[in-house]
Amino acid sequence: xxxxxxxxxxxxxxxxxxxxxxxxxxxxxxxxxxxxxxxxxxxxxxxxxxxxxxxxxxxxxxxxxxxxxxxxxxxxxxxxxxxxxxxxxxxxxxxxxxxxxxxxxxxxxxxxxxxxxxxxxxxxxxxxxxxxxxxxxxxxxxxxxxxxxxxxxxxxxxxxxxxxxxxxxxxxxxxxxxxxxxxxxxxxxxxxxxxxxxxxxxxxxxxxxxxxxxxxxxxxxxxxxxxxxxxxxxxxxxxxxxxxxxxxxx
Numbered sequence: 001x002x003x004x005x006x007x008x009x010x011x012x013x014x015x016x017x018x019x020x021x022x023x024x025x026x027x028x029x030x031x032x033x034x035x036x037x038x039x040x041x042x043x044x045x046x047x048x049x050x051x052x053x054x055x056x057x058x059x060x061x062x063x064x065x066x067x068x069x070x071x072x073x074x075x076x077x078x079x080x081x082x083x084x085x086x087x088x089x090x091x092x093x094x095x096x097x098x099x100x101x102x103x104x105x106x107x108x109x110x111x112x113x114x115x116x117x118x119x120x121x122x123x124x125x126x127x128x129x130x131x132x133x134x135x136x137x138x139x140x141x142x143x144x145x146x147x148x149x150x151x152x153x154x155x156x157x158x159x160x161x162x163x164x165x166x167x168x169x170x171x172x173x174x175x176x177x178x179x180x181x182x183x184x185x186x187x188x189x190x191x192x193x194x195x196x197x198x199x200x201x202x203x204x205x206x207x208x209x210x211x212x213x214x215x216x217x218x219x220x221x222x223x224x225x226x227x228x229x230x231x232x233x234x235x236x237x238x239x240x241x242x243x244x245x246x247x248x249x250x
Contacts, residue, residue, distance in 0.1 A: 028064035092119035101219030106142035111162035141201035142214035202242035
């Protein structure tokens with residue numbers, strides 16, 4: 001094998017590892033992961049060490065890996081050229097203005113969600129969520145609406161691999177919540193993530209119906225003031241904005 005072909009093979013295998021993890025694969029069992037990736041176990045170990053060193057992967061305490069900040073930063077830069085994020089730069093400010101709440105564009109990274117874009121209204125920011133914030137998907141409304149749009153068996157697999165701590169919801173509880181969200185078409189949280197902060201989110205789909213992200217708004221409870229008409233108005237605004245982004249996505 002020439003030096004050029006060896007380098008090409010290494011790059012191709014690294015890409016396969018990154019794609020494998022991005023699509024929900026796990027490296028917790030190296031032998032199984034190597035079989036799925038069609039590489040030998042020693043080669044996979046070396047690839048994982050290199051990708052960790054570059055910041056493309058992060059080793060998890062319980063075993064396995066997740067995509068690292070270096071990978072997500074590159075992805076975010078690349079995404080600036082896509083219709084979804086470009087259009088969000090126009091949609092988010094209008095949504096923040098109409099609702100009086102902070103508007104976010106959020107994507108899923110396997111079992112987590114990452115906040116990619118944010119637009120604040122002309123009010124003091126109370127929420128601690130910032131661009132780049134990462135949370136388990138079940139913790140916040142944008143993650144819940146994306147999970148609700150996935151097949152139930154995929155959600156159960158994510159829970160089995162990633163959500164086993166004391167803070168994780170029980171399977172029956174999570175599946176029931178997701179079914180409610182499917183029926184409603186959006187997700188609401190009343191001080192669920194942060195005390196005194198309410199949130200509403202709707203899923204964004206691509207042209208083939210695939211989940212490409214979520215749109216959410218968050219703000220202090222007094223913005224809603226237990227006003228049913230105001231709540232319906234915000235919910236409608238979020239869902240319409242998500243449809244706008246869906247129409248422009250790949």
